[in-house]
Amino acid sequence: MHKIIRARSGLARLNLEELWEFRELIYFLAWRDVLVRYKQTAIGVLWAVFRPFLTIVVFSVVFGRFAHVPTGTLPYPVLSLAGLLAWQLFSTAFAESSSSVVSNPQLVSKIYFPRMIMPLSAVVASLVDFFVALAMLAVLMIWYRVPLSPSIVWLPLFIFLCLLIALGTGIWFAALYVRYRDIRHLIPFIVQLGLYISPVGFPSSMVPERWRFVYSLNPMVGVIDGFRWSLFGGRNPIYVPGLTISIVLSIAALIGGAYYFRNTERLFADII
Amino acid sequence: MSNLLISAQSLGKKYKLGELVLALSLRDRVTDAVRSIGKKKRAPAEFWALRDVSFDLHDGEVIGVIGRNGAGKSTLLKIISRITEPTEGAAHLYGRVSSLLEVGVGFHPELSGRENVFLNGAILSMSRVEIRRKFDEIVAFAEVEQFIDTPVKRYSSGMYVRLAFAVAAHLEPDVLIVDEVLAVGDIAFQRKCLGKMEDIRRTGRAVLVVSHNMSLISQLCENVLWLDGGKVVRSGPTREVIAAYMAQGVGGSAEWIPDAPLGDTFEYHRVWIDGGSGDAGTVAADRAFDIVYDFTVKKPMHPGRLALLIASAEGTPIFTSTSTDRLSAIREPWKLGRQRVRCTIPGHLLVPGRYFVTISEQVDMVEVLRERIFAFTVTEQNSLTTRDARLGIIAPLLEWRAEECS
Numbered sequence: 001m002h003k004i005i006r007a008r009s010g011l012a013r014l015n016l017e018e019l020w021e022f023r024e025l026i027y028f029l030a031w032r033d034v035l036v037r038y039k040q041t042a043i044g045v046l047w048a049v050f051r052p053f054l055t056i057v058v059f060s061v062v063f064g065r066f067a068h069v070p071t072g073t074l075p076y077p078v079l080s081l082a083g084l085l086a087w088q089l090f091s092t093a094f095a096e097s098s099s100s101v102v103s104n105p106q107l108v109s110k111i112y113f114p115r116m117i118m119p120l121s122a123v124v125a126s127l128v129d130f131f132v133a134l135a136m137l138a139v140l141m142i143w144y145r146v147p148l149s150p151s152i153v154w155l156p157l158f159i160f161l162c163l164l165i166a167l168g169t170g171i172w173f174a175a176l177y178v179r180y181r182d183i184r185h186l187i188p189f190i191v192q193l194g195l196y197i198s199p200v201g202f203p204s205s206m207v208p209e210r211w212r213f214v215y216s217l218n219p220m221v222g223v224i225d226g227f228r229w230s231l232f233g234g235r236n237p238i239y240v241p242g243l244t245i246s247i248v249l250s251i252a253a254l255i256g257g258a259y260y261f262r263n264t265e266r267l268f269a270d271i272i
Numbered sequence: 273m274s275n276l277l278i279s280a281q282s283l284g285k286k287y288k289l290g291e292l293v294l295a296l297s298l299r300d301r302v303t304d305a306v307r308s309i310g311k312k313k314r315a316p317a318e319f320w321a322l323r324d325v326s327f328d329l330h331d332g333e334v335i336g337v338i339g340r341n342g343a344g345k346s347t348l349l350k351i352i353s354r355i356t357e358p359t360e361g362a363a364h365l366y367g368r369v370s371s372l373l374e375v376g377v378g379f380h381p382e383l384s385g386r387e388n389v390f391l392n393g394a395i396l397s398m399s400r401v402e403i404r405r406k407f408d409e410i411v412a413f414a415e416v417e418q419f420i421d422t423p424v425k426r427y428s429s430g431m432y433v434r435l436a437f438a439v440a441a442h443l444e445p446d447v448l449i450v451d452e453v454l455a456v457g458d459i460a461f462q463r464k465c466l467g468k469m470e471d472i473r474r475t476g477r478a479v480l481v482v483s484h485n486m487s488l489i490s491q492l493c494e495n496v497l498w499l500d501g502g503k504v505v506r507s508g509p510t511r512e513v514i515a516a517y518m519a520q521g522v523g524g525s526a527e528w529i530p531d532a533p534l535g536d537t538f539e540y541h542r543v544w545i546d547g548g549s550g551d552a553g554t555v556a557a558d559r560a561f562d563i564v565y566d567f568t569v570k571k572p573m574h575p576g577r578l579a580l581l582i583a584s585a586e587g588t589p590i591f592t593s594t595s596t597d598r599l600s601a602i603r604e605p606w607k608l609g610r611q612r613v614r615c616t617i618p619g620h621l622l623v624p625g626r627y628f629v630t631i632s633e634q635v636d637m638v639e640v641l642r643e644r645i646f647a648f649t650v651t652e653q654n655s656l657t658t659r660d661a662r663l664g665i666i667a668p669l670l671e672w673r674a675e676e677c678s
Contacts (some may be wrong), residue, residue, distance in 0.1 A: 005354060006362040028394035032380060032387075039382040039423070108379045111395055112354040269356040270287065 012262040019114050029121035033096070034128045048129035049136045052088060056081050063201045071203060073137040074232060075144040081137050085198040086227040089130040089159070090166050090220055091191040096122035097170030098187050102177045116258070119174045123167050130159075137231075149233030158226035161250060165219045168253030173182045175261040178268050199224050204239070213241060217252075222246025273413045276366060277447050277478050278352065283361040285322040285347050296556075308604070321347040322502045324361070331448065334469070334479040336493035336510065338486070338517055344502035345482045345530060349373060349451050352480065367446030369540060374451070376436030381425035385435055386415055388424055392439045406442045413464070414438035429537050430638035434461055442470045448472055450481045452531065466492065485643050486514055514622070518585075526553040528629075528645035537573055538635040539609070541566045545648050557624050557667065562614040569606045570672040573636050576606045578617055581630040583644075590622065590665060620661075620669035622650045 039045040056077050063069045064076035071079045097119035101108060104118060141148065177183035198220045199207070207215045215221060222243040229238045306443040322344040329335055337345045350356045352363055353371035378395040379388050389410055393403035403410075411420055416427070424432055450469070469479055470493060483489050489496060489510065496513040498505045504511050527544035544564040547555035555561040565578055579594040591617060626649050632641040 001366040003354075004362055005351060005358060005365065007357055007359055022397070024400055025394050025397075028391055031382065032391050035387060036380055036382050104378075106374070106377055107395065109350075109355065110373045111371065113395070113397070266357045269350065 009268060010245065011259065012266075014258055014262060015114065017099065019023055019116055019120075022058070022113050022117055025113055025117050026121045026124060028181075029117065030125040033122065033125035042069045045129075045132055047146055052081065052084050053136065055084055056177050059084070059201045060210065068082040069202045070206065077258040078137075078144055078146050078232075079203060079228065080201050081140055082228050082231050083198070083224045085130065085133055085137060086158070086224045087195060087198055087220065089126060089162050090223070091194065092129060092175075092252070093123040093126035093163060093166035094170045095187050095191055097167060098173035098177060098183065099249055100170075101174045102181075102184075102272065108272050115268060116171070116261060119167060119171045119261075122206055123163055123170065127159075127163075141231075146232065149229075149231060149272045151233050155227070155231040158223055158230055161226065161247065162220075162223045164254055165223065165246070165250040168250050171257035171261050172253065175264045179260060179264070194218075199252050203228070204242075212239060213245075216242030216245050217249075219249045247260050274332060276364075277331055277364055278327075278329040278363060278480070279371070280286060280328075280352070280363040281326050281361055282327045283322060283348065283358045285344075285356065286359040287319045287321055290631060313591060319596060320502050322351070322358075322499075323498070325497075325502075325504055326361075327497055327504075327507065329478050329480060330647070331446070331476045331478050332473055333495065334473050334493045335480065336496045337480065337499060338489060338496055338514070339499035339505075343499040345499055346373070347452060348499070349449050349482060349503070353449055356487045365447070368397075369449065370440075370443045370445035371398075371449035371632055372440045372443075372451065373449070375433055375440060376650040379424060379432070379436060382423055384423055385411075385427070387421040388435070389439055392436065396440060396443055398443065410438045410442050413441060427637045428638070430636065433586060437461075437465060441465065444477075446477050448477065448479045450479060450482065454483055457488075464499070465479045484645070486518070487643070490514055501584070526646050526648040528631075528642075537569070537571045538576070538633065539568050539570065541568065543629075545646075547648075553647075554651050557619065557622065557650050558669075559619045560616055561619075562616050563629065563631075565613045565615075566610070566611045567609050567613075567633075568630060571610065572655070573606060575643075576636075577634040578613055578615075579632045579634075581632075582617070583628045583630060584665065585626040585628065585647075587628075588665065621666055623649050623665065623667045626650075 038047065041047065045048070059080045060077050063080065064071075069076065100118040100122040101115060106113065107113075107118070173183055173187065198218060204212075204215065204221055204225055214241065222239075225238055226243060239249060305419045325344070325348060326411045327335065337348060339345050347356070349371065351358050352365075353369065353373065355371075355373075355650070376392065378386075378392050380391065383391065386407075389407060390400070390403055394400070398406075408453050411417055413439070414431070416431050416508055419427065419431065424435070427435070446468070466488070469481070472479055479492070481492065482490070493510050495508060495512045497507045498513050498517050506516055526547075527542055528540075529542050530540050543563065543565050545555065546551075546564050547559065563580055569576075577594055577596045577597075579592065581588045581592045584590060595613060595615070628647050630641065631645060632639055636638075
């Protein structure tokens with residue numbers, strides 16, 4: 001084993017091999033995040049159910065009852081919960097990975113490991129809450145007798161796409177956050193606003209056809225549509241150009257973000 | 273036959289002072305940019321934290337790095353640990369390097385001892401299998417068996433440090449990099465840690481250790497690197513370098529500021545001499561002066577105790593004093609928050625010469641010793657020169673009275 005330490009010049013390599021070497025650390029940091037999240041809480045991981053549940057109740061009253069959002073043949077709570085699950089997976093993964101580096105200054109300034117581990121493990125940790133909340137959707141679907149579509153086999157793909165978007169944006173924010181603490185104010189803003197501009201409380205078919213493409217520039221539109229399609233089948237057809245944009249944007253964000261992260265991470269220890 | 277493990281060639285690290293100022297918000301950037309329109313771009317002030325440092329480390333070798341605060345020791349370790357990049361020069365690492373710049377990195381207060389062992393082990397690049405295999409040994413080393421499933425936030429600071437060091441002590445790197453971590457823990461535990469470092473050397477691995485503790489350095493190292501102002505002042509056999517270092521004194525300024533926060537119950541900001549004279553490092557022999565402790569107590573704790581040892585330049589202890597010597601002062605719990613404690617040393621006590629200050633604090637029943645944190649000079653009193661060169665290690669001003677014989 002021979003390593004050379006010197007000042008880097010030019011564009012940094014992604015060095016995915018090293019990331020693989022440290023893969024256990026991704027697991028351990030994610031494990032820590034999950035453990036810590038529910039330590040000394042009375043109802044523990046049930047919070048992962050409570051939060052979406054209460055949101056759905058409010059949504060059902062406001063959008064379902066008062067605004068009469070059309071949901072086709074689906075009961076409103078089921079439709080909105082499917083959207084909310086996708087959105088919460090994104091928002092948790094995005095917010096946690098964005099602040100992952102800044103919230104662990106000791107790790108950055110006292111020990112070496114590939115820094116990319118931090119946003120990665122934050123994204124992994126967000127999956128736990130998601131799966132717990134997914135169980136609630138199953139219960140709700142049984143309650144309303146909504147049949148499961150065979151297209152559910154595609155759900156993992158959309159979960160993956162959702163994580164990809166979260167990681168792609170989170171990695172950018174994580175690197176920017178170290179240098180610009182403005183990001184702290186931006187994160188909750190994006191999470192809050194995104195909930196309303198994404199088709200969480202309503203189906204994206206409500207968006208007028210000529211605006212559909214522009215609307216799909218929000219990559220979460222493709223993910224949420226994909227969630228609904230894979231769970232409930234043909235009643236919620238996928239808008240293919242929108243999904244394509246989603247995929248392209250997320251991959252572009254991830255690659256760009258990874259390079260940006262790698263190129264700024266050598267300053268992390270000096271400026272954190 | 274010894275193999276080269278680390279070869280560092282003229283390492284340098286430059287900071288732009290602007291980068292050290294952390295308040296880098298976007299708004300600052302924008303306002304800076306606006307202000308600088310039409311002005312010539314001012315080059316930011318530069319500062320070399322380390323310059324032209326070279327050394328080789330072979331297996332079975334322990335190298336000590338000494339120097340006063342701000343000499344670049346920690347920067348050097350950070351570069352070798354790959355935490356920060358050098359600005360110039362290169363270091364070649366042949367083997368697995370583990371660094372221990374602080375004990376308990378990544379420890380989470382809410383997690384139990386057991387969980388933290390696994391987490392910390394993983395952060396120090398141990399594999400899960402490796403941690404599981406060594407788990408019992410780690411817990412036994414730390415002597416925290418009964419509390420292993422208790423959250424570490426309920427540990428005493430001694431237990432916390434022992435557990436944290438135990439994890440690190442069970443790493444099996446080719447090179448271990450240690451930064452002043454032995455400054456914590458009680459004497460028995462420190463001895464245990466020293467033994468562990470000896471083991472590392474005996475098994476043909478190497479250690480690079482930073483410490484202010486000269487007796488530890490001379491016990492442990494055969495070679496020493498003395499840094500000052502980021503440059504190597506001298507390197508070579510321990511005895512020679514330490515002698516030279518001591519001859520020059522601990523450092524110019526009679527104050528001590530810890531390199532890093534020292535824990536979450538008790539933290540020093542500064543310890544210094546308040547001698548009333550302009551030059552902080554010198555006090556007049558006939559004047560009283562104070563040793564001032566400036567610190568913050570962060571958690572409620574058992575009554576603590578501060579202590580002071582003044583030793584001569586040759587290392588002879590002159591006296592010891594503690595904050596609980598007077599009965600009236602004993603066993604009051606420390607109040608929370610930042611505070612100062614002064615110990616006044618009377619005039620007419622020390623003979624002119626150079627002295628070293630060692631302090632200790634007892635926090636939560638654990639005594640932590642900080643040896644030779646700074647030196648000061650007691651200057652002669654010009655008016656009473658005859659008193660200055662007399663024999664003895666103290667020079668008290670005593671009462672002489674004439675009595676009539678009847």
